Amino acid sequence: MIRLDTQDGDFATRFDTLVDARREAASDVARDVATIVRAVRDEGDAALHAFTQKLDRHDLNETGWRVDAAACAAAFDGLEPELRAALELAATRIRAYHEKQRPEDVSYTDAAGVRLGARWRAVDAAGIYVPGGRAAYPSTLLMNAIPARVAGVERLVVVTPTPDGEVNPLVLAAAHLVGADEVWRVGGAQAVAALAYGTERIARVDVVTGPGNAWVAEAKRQVYGVVGIDMVAGPSEIVVVADGANDPEWIAADLLSQAEHDTTTQSILFADDAAFADRVAEAVERQLQALPTQAVARVAWEDNGAIVIVPSLEAAMPLVDRLAPEHVELACDDPQALFDLLRHAGSAFLGRHTPEAIGDYVAGPNHVLPTGRRARFASGLGVSDFMKRTSFLQLDETALNELGPATIALARAEGLPAHAQSVALRIRTNR
Numbered sequence: 001m002i003r004l005d006t007q008d009g010d011f012a013t014r015f016d017t018l019v020d021a022r023r024e025a026a027s028d029v030a031r032d033v034a035t036i037v038r039a040v041r042d043e044g045d046a047a048l049h050a051f052t053q054k055l056d057r058h059d060l061n062e063t064g065w066r067v068d069a070a071a072c073a074a075a076f077d078g079l080e081p082e083l084r085a086a087l088e089l090a091a092t093r094i095r096a097y098h099e100k101q102r103p104e105d106v107s108y109t110d111a112a113g114v115r116l117g118a119r120w121r122a123v124d125a126a127g128i129y130v131p132g133g134r135a136a137y138p139s140t141l142l143m144n145a146i147p148a149r150v151a152g153v154e155r156l157v158v159v160t161p162t163p164d165g166e167v168n169p170l171v172l173a174a175a176h177l178v179g180a181d182e183v184w185r186v187g188g189a190q191a192v193a194a195l196a197y198g199t200e201r202i203a204r205v206d207v208v209t210g211p212g213n214a215w216v217a218e219a220k221r222q223v224y225g226v227v228g229i230d231m232v233a234g235p236s237e238i239v240v241v242a243d244g245a246n247d248p249e250w251i252a253a254d255l256l257s258q259a260e261h262d263t264t265t266q267s268i269l270f271a272d273d274a275a276f277a278d279r280v281a282e283a284v285e286r287q288l289q290a291l292p293t294q295a296v297a298r299v300a301w302e303d304n305g306a307i308v309i310v311p312s313l314e315a316a317m318p319l320v321d322r323l324a325p326e327h328v329e330l331a332c333d334d335p336q337a338l339f340d341l342l343r344h345a346g347s348a349f350l351g352r353h354t355p356e357a358i359g360d361y362v363a364g365p366n367h368v369l370p371t372g373r374r375a376r377f378a379s380g381l382g383v384s385d386f387m388k389r390t391s392f393l394q395l396d397e398t399a400l401n402e403l404g405p406a407t408i409a410l411a412r413a414e415g416l417p418a419h420a421q422s423v424a425l426r427i428r429t430n431r
Ligand SMILES: NC(=O)c1ccc[n+]([C@@H]2O[C@H](COP(=O)([O-])OP(=O)(O)OC[C@H]3O[C@@H](n4cnc5c(N)ncnc54)[C@H](O)[C@@H]3O)[C@@H](O)[C@H]2O)c1
Pocket: 032, 055, 056, 130, 131, 132, 133, 134, 135, 140, 161, 187, 188, 189, 190, 211, 212, 213, 214, 215, 216, 233, 234, 235, 236, 261, 262, 265, 326, 367, 368, 369, 370, 371
């Protein structure tokens, strides 16, 4: 963990280094992913089989490539009542939030008599990546599948790694709850490539969504264009902006909640009270010692964590904007005032009683969010990621006569006479 103070002479340089740190895109990750993607594209299932054996340590021909609907239904039926209720609560709230995102079709006639508009339709098939390397992510299955269904996607394909051949029953239960059409036991870059290019067993999809570790995030980036993607959602990040009136134990727990995802995650505290920041650092250490996920969380905190002392919480906000983090908690009495100053973040958590983990599971907004400063230009997963828009226009003779001459002039100026001709012929015919 590094500690910075805006008053220090070298602050600007050290903060630049923090902003520019490349946690998830080391060149060997990009190179290894390119090799995996090429192999799956060229060799299909044989490559999927080999990479699963090497990276997830099981033989798909023995453990099975696909989980059938009956196994998913059985997993759902076998859930403890409390867990089943929690999964259903999460699904209900996620659906309610995303129902409000359905985009509206537009159709109108302008003053020239031209009918104009745009119509939204779902993609035919979506591939959903559900991470499963270090932890299992049934919540992520819901966060992807529910907006896809709200959009109207017909074929919903889940891919998820099953390390050492172990299937997580809650992931299967979540697949049953959303009515996933296919569940394949493959993960990593190889699963993303299979969804993009198709293999003998897995028919290709139109859009691949979902988060994952550095290899998964890079694979999505590399197959973009062959398929659509939502955005690059890699190792998790949290920024907490907190004043000295917070309970240091609460803030420490929030920082560790994202540190435990992966050794490459990042947790950063901005505080306007140095003594409070010391207490948070001590609490992080104390909590780490008791955390079952300490091995991962400690590496993340020690390698990528930071505490930044600022003269006021308002002064922290331009610095947070530069990080454009996945999650920002604003833990103070007037979080809205800070939120008004914030421009770049995947999701914001306002107030002392809004820990980020609530958003990970049950609040409703999507937890699949851009990482690696990509909140500068990207947004969290939503219904429109599973849809595309077709614009339309309709002219009658009068409208064509009005717009035709300008079109002809521009087409001739661009040196494209056939364009001009296709308009000119119709205008002449009409006269
Ligand atoms: N940004 C978001 O919205 C969001 C949401 C949830 C989770 N996450 C992130 O998702 C990630 C989940 O990671 P995970 O590892 O638990 O599961 P994962 O499913 O993302 O990755 C596991 C796969 O990575 C591949 N892999 C591992 N080591 C490799 C190597 N050396 N070379 C090539 N491939 C390799 C394997 O194929 C394995 O199946 C975490 O980083 C977490 O922070 C992000």
